[in-house]
Amino acid sequence: MGKLMALILLGAGLALVGERFLTLRERMNAYREVESVESQNCHLIEGIENGSEDIDILPSGLAFISNGLKYPGMPDLAPDEPGRIFLMDLNEQNPRVQELNISDGFDKASFNPHGMSTFIDKDQTVYLYVVNHPHMDSTVEIFKFEEQQRSLVYLKTIKHELLKSVNDIVVLGPEQFYATRDHYFTNFFLVLLELFMDLRWTQVLFYSPKEVKVVARGFSSANGITISLDKKYIYVADVSDKNIHVMKIHDNWDLTQLKVIQLDTLVDNLTVDPDTGDILAGCHPNAIKLLMYNTEDPPGSEALRIRNALSEKPMISTMYANNGSVLQGSSVASVYRGKLLIGTVFHKALYCEL
Numbered sequence: 001m002g003k004l005m006a007l008i009l010l011g012a013g014l015a016l017v018g019e020r021f022l023t024l025r026e027r028m029n030a031y032r033e034v035e036s037v038e039s040q041n042c043h044l045i046e047g048i049e050n051g052s053e054d055i056d057i058l059p060s061g062l063a064f065i066s067n068g069l070k071y072p073g074m075p076d077l078a079p080d081e082p083g084r085i086f087l088m089d090l091n092e093q094n095p096r097v098q099e100l101n102i103s104d105g106f107d108k109a110s111f112n113p114h115g116m117s118t119f120i121d122k123d124q125t126v127y128l129y130v131v132n133h134p135h136m137d138s139t140v141e142i143f144k145f146e147e148q149q150r151s152l153v154y155l156k157t158i159k160h161e162l163l164k165s166v167n168d169i170v171v172l173g174p175e176q177f178y179a180t181r182d183h184y185f186t187n188f189f190l191v192l193l194e195l196f197m198d199l200r201w202t203q204v205l206f207y208s209p210k211e212v213k214v215v216a217r218g219f220s221s222a223n224g225i226t227i228s229l230d231k232k233y234i235y236v237a238d239v240s241d242k243n244i245h246v247m248k249i250h251d252n253w254d255l256t257q258l259k260v261i262q263l264d265t266l267v268d269n270l271t272v273d274p275d276t277g278d279i280l281a282g283c284h285p286n287a288i289k290l291l292m293y294n295t296e297d298p299p300g301s302e303a304l305r306i307r308n309a310l311s312e313k314p315m316i317s318t319m320y321a322n323n324g325s326v327l328q329g330s331s332v333a334s335v336y337r338g339k340l341l342i343g344t345v346f347h348k349a350l351y352c353e354l
């Protein structure tokens with residue numbers, strides 16, 4: 001009797017694991033292939049090869065590009081090279097990238113830049129906030145940007161017990177930002193378990209020197225975050241749920257959910273078109289190909305534009321899609337006056353004239 005019970009339990013356990021495995025493959029879009037949407041007016045950006053995970057463009061047209069992310073489970077083509085930040089001036093006829101010099105006093109050897117966000121103060125000084133994972137920890141580094149010297153002056157590091165597994169930030173004011181936490185556990189195997197069991201323990205945090213708090217929870221894996229042009233709404237990408245949450249900002253910085261825009265692709269980072277307010281999303285059409293990297297059958301890239309996000313029927317269009325033959329693992333799309341930049345987790349970066 002005991003044996004039979006054990007067999008039944010084992011069978012039920014295996015069925016549960018099997019079922020979880022199938023839903024996980026489904027959620028990761030294992031079966032999706034990309035239909036190409038490409039333009040003659042796109043070319044790869046010279047000088048960027050080992051990732052361009054985040055791109056942030058200033059109102060003046062200067063683009064910051066983060067490079068060299070090392071992230072558990074993701075391919076890494078340059079494991080021995082520390083991360084770098086590049087600058088590209090989109091006002092130029094044929095824009096080229098230039099590496100930014102980082103001032104002394106900052107540990108450049110362990111620099112592992114992830115999400116970035118810029119902040120411009122009353123005096124027009126530009127600050128770059130960078131999520132960093134030195135030795136797989138999570139910190140937010142604040143730099144002052146010196147345009148003439150093409151350099152970043154290191155100012156300070158923010159660490160807090162709630163700022164764990166940080167993916168992305170959006171700066172609201174001096175030392176004040178929202179941050180996404182993309183997984184709950186920090187141990188890689190527990191992270192896999194978390195994804196497998198679909199625990200939904202990831203969050204959005206609000207940080208200020210006076211107060212740090214969780215302002216939204218229940219995401220499968222909260223990833224990119226950005227703010228609407230009127231500063232009233234926050235857009236959060238849930239990468240493993242393949243959707244974008246539109247959230248209202250309250251006076252006390254709490255967030256409440258207004259709606260969810262469901263997509264059929266794993267949404268990584270979000271930006272807003274400064275001219276139209278449209279949401280632009282860098283997406284992974286098939287995440288299994290990203291997680292099980294194979295140069296013969298590489299992960300593709302997809303950049304979407306979402307018009308009228310607040311309306312009943314947002315309009316979704318594909319700005320760019322490629323099966324990985326040109327660009328692999330796109331994580332962000334950003335536009336500036338008819339120019340489009342697409343960044344990737346570990347691969348190259350693309351420049352297009354729209």
Ligand SMILES: *[C@@H]1O[C@H](CO)[C@@H](O)[C@H](O)[C@H]1NC(C)=O
Nearest residue numbers: 047048049050077078079081
């Ligand atoms: C990318 O990484 C490879 C391997 O480390 C290195 O040889 C190459 O120079 C890197 N490319 C760039 C543009 O940094």
Ligand SMILES: *[C@@H]1O[C@H](CO)[C@@H](O)[C@H](O)[C@H]1NC(C)=O
Nearest residue numbers: 099101102103104149150151
């Ligand atoms: C970067 O800084 C180093 C010293 O910190 C200096 O030697 C080098 O010339 C600087 N490069 C640029 C492009 O300014």
Ligand SMILES: *[C@@H]1O[C@H](CO)[C@@H](O)[C@H](O)[C@H]1NC(C)=O
Nearest residue numbers: 054115116117168169269270
């Ligand atoms: C995503 O883009 C936004 C806006 O450009 C930026 O603030 C954020 O840091 C990016 N995050 C990641 C993880 O790429």
Ligand SMILES: *[C@@H]1O[C@H](CO)[C@@H](O)[C@H](O)[C@H]1NC(C)=O
Nearest residue numbers: 036296297298322323324325
């Ligand atoms: C990707 O598309 C190109 C044509 O655009 C085709 O030549 C290539 O075989 C495709 N690669 C894969 C892995 O499907």
